[in-house]
Amino acid sequence: MTLSVDSRISTFLQRLAFIAASTSVLVGAVVLVGGWGLGVEALTVLVPGLPAMVPGTAAGLILTGTALGLLCPATPSPHRRWVGRGCAALASLLGVLVLAGYVFHQGWLDTLFAWLPSTRARSLSPSPQTALCFLLLGLALVLLDVETPRGRRPAQYLALTVALLSWTAVIGYGTGASQLHTLPGLPAGIGMALHTCVAFFVLSLGALGARPTHGLMRTLTGTHAGSVMVRRLLPPLLLGPYVVGHLSLLGTRAGLYSASTAFALVTGMLTFMGLPFLWSASRRLNHAGLALEQAWRTEVLQRAWLMSIIEQMPDGVLILDEQGHILVANAAAKSLCVSDSSGLDAFGNRFLFDLRRPSGEPLPWEEVPFVRAVTRGELEAGVELSLWTREGRRVPVLASATPIQGRQGTPGGAVSIFRDITPLKELERQREEWTSVVAHDLRQPVSVIALALDALRHDTPEGPPAHQEEPLQWIDTSVGNLRRMIEDLLDASRIEARQLRLERQPVSLTEHVHACVRRMEAQARGRPIRVTALDEALTLGDPLRIDQVITNLLSNAVKYGTPQTPIDVEVTREEDELRVSVSNEGPGIPPEELPQLFRRFHRTPGSHKQAAGIGLGLYICKGLIEAHGGRLWATSTPGRRTTFSFSLPEVERASSSLASGTH
Structure with missing residues (x-):
């Protein structure tokens, strides 16, 4: 489950990342140019006697800040990404070289920056803590967009480590504990400078804020009670112990109280400082718990209302999850299933539905509406099918299925409805x-x-x-x-009623087309009828019915075509089918009317002004062609050309798959 993110906090953190990058580059450039190039010692050592920021550290801050600035956008361009990762890799390499120099007692950076006038007789090697911070922070920026399968970001853990090291050094400066910023045993003056500590801490915060909606940062930028509590407690937890400890240390040094008294004061003050925050967190969690409980009660009540409505619906309702498992099946749906105990379907459901086409032909599993909705996300609305119940009763239904979209467009299952249309039938x-x-x-x-x-x-x-x-x-x-x-x-x-009788015999479509054209020439009102036909085009069918279809299509072309324009009739072969097409020029048929052409009693708007009829001609033609095992369709370009086509099996295929008798 993904937490929602507060966009304002997210935007603030991304701006903070850019500010951190700019600050790092600015500090590094000022120290390198002004401090070491021009000899302004106050820029390299903020407090006399404390460690200085060496040229290698300044150069590393410039590289790291540049890398962070280039990688700040959520989706940087490929060029920015490669240059940013290159700068981050150089910063990591700098840290590796420094650490290797300490191991092998080599001063490679001393040689590299020896040309600067202010570097004479001074050590130029960054401290081991500084080198380690460069190594970790550079790796963090290189891996900024890498995420594990469990949603974790290694870059954030590396940046947190740098924040811990730099913040510890800052505390060392504040409390006078030099061991926290200068390791024992190193030459004098080698340590993590104060502005180096601050720069690393700011850089680590910038690296964390660059991707505020991923990994650990989701907890900080979320909109829920836990995220709000973390944002409120984080500043006091970081600053509170430091302030209290620093004040107690100042009192001890001034001789106001002993070390044991200071320890007691620190313990008491931290305890009483923590109580208000604990109290505030408890109150907020209580409010969140009450809101959650109220939301749960409302959800349960609404779910009960919804389930009551679904259960009382006369239509069969199925609710499926993204794997196709039936979560809800109301009483009407259960009455339509063929089994609810023995056997499982392909989704693993115990409710089995025997879905068939209106003709009684079994419906393939992949064509079942709710299967298509779950597996392919396809919407099915009002598909006429038949359901066979466990009692052997055939129930005509209109089947619909709607896919459910989850978060971010992911599949969330489907809802399927079976409407019993027995009264309509x-x-x-x-x-x-x-x-x-x-x-x-x-x-x-x-x-x-x-x-x-x-x-x-x-x-x-x-x-x-x-x-x-x-x-x-x-x-x-x-x-x-x-x-x-x-x-x-x-x-x-x-x-x-499927009681149409066909007297089947071998039929030459070419001969029948020519005969129908000769009969229609008298009614064509001077319009030429052009025929393009195969020499041999045999099918198995009823000659009178095929003539009826061809004559009807020619008659429509004459009635609705533009006067004095030719009518084209073609007989062609498409794979194992014979196709007859009748085309005419005229006003055409609107695209929205094409799916309705072959319905009973349907007439296109304005057609009654051109020719009388009751709107059964094309419906009958479609039924006759389908009874022969063929298909009939229409294409039209409004204002230009309309074509009606039908196809029939060739005689070899027809003789083996069709038999004369009742359709």
Whole structure:
């Protein structure tokens, strides 16, 4: 779990890192140029008799400050990163050379800086503590962005070590304990200078503040009670013991009290100084505990409300985690599962769902909506499927699944809903039955009208009078339209009920296309129909139904195309399929209308002004083509060109996979 970070504290620490880098470079440059180059001794030794900042230390501070300044941004450019790491590596190398010089009794830095006028007869080697600080701080900057698998940053631990060493030396200066900044046994004047200690302490704070949202610094920059408590207690813990100890030491040196009395005073003062901070921390933790308890109670209550709502929902609801394990399944979902005890699915769930397509074909596991939501983060909305329960009952459902996004966009599981649409299917069945009954019942009056029309035309040998011929023709046209509508309604009912009968036989698509084009030329109103076809294009199908599809597509091209523009018909081969395409120029179909074209009774806006119809033609064509094992689709560029295409299996494939009979 990642703690949230206080952006203000984070920004302050990043600015502090840049200030620390600038300060280090400035101090090093002033001491190197002014102190050793120009001979201003007050810049090298702040207090006479104490250790001086040698040229090697000043150069090291410049290198370390430059490295920190270049690496301060959270995402430095590659050039800045490489130059910054190079400066940090040189600072570490400086520390290694100094430590090696002490081991092997060599003064390599004395030779390196001997050209400076103020270095004569003076030791130029930094102290071992200074060399160690350069080594550790340089490594910290080189490893600034390295993180272990457990989220720890080695650079922060190295910087903390440098802060401890430098702060200890500062305390030594404040209390007069020279052993803390000058190691015993070294030549006089060799030690960690006062401004060197301060510079290292500031640099270590800058290295810690450069990445305030990672590793140990998350505890300091967080927004929770523990982080706030650390920020409040850290300054007193650093300064309190030093101030108290320094005051007691001054009293002892002035002869106000003995060393034992000083020890008692320090102990008492530290104890009483710690009590307010302990009290404040306890109060804040109590407030945080109360807030947490209240939040927990609210969360439990809200969770109970949510679970009650989910349990009472008529739709089946599943809540899954990122591994696909079912966390929640309400009563409706449990009633739809095929098993809840024996066997496990691929996710390891004991609730098994037998999901199938509406045709009854088993649905592959990777195509199950909640599987796609969990594994691929895909949203599924309103997919019509069938569920088979443990009682063997088939339940038509609309399945939906929504992936859940966790923190920082990571997968967090999914929610899946199964809506029982049995009542809707029953209404749809009743509507289809009513449509079929109405269509059947309309046949009789239409037949009576047709017979009466035929009797009027043949009532006398010479035929009807001239003034009656036009009204009779109107009646004949209307009867033809009614018959086509009735046949469309019946075909739609047969397709929906999967009772469409096909008389399959080998069919030449090329011959049928040419025949349909010849029949349509009279209705094309002078528009040329251009045919590009294969010499041999055999499929297995019902010739009358295939003619019905081609004729419908040609009729639509004539109705909705721009006058005096050609209609193109192509018969091509695509792998093991034969494709027929009918294209025309015209106003086209809006992209949002394309998915709706093949629905029952659907008509695009404005189409009723161009041609009469009830919106079943394309629906029937799609059902006929799918009954043959093919597919029908449309593409359109508004204002330019529209193409309707269907594909059918070639005769070799069709003869082995399709059989004549009921679809």
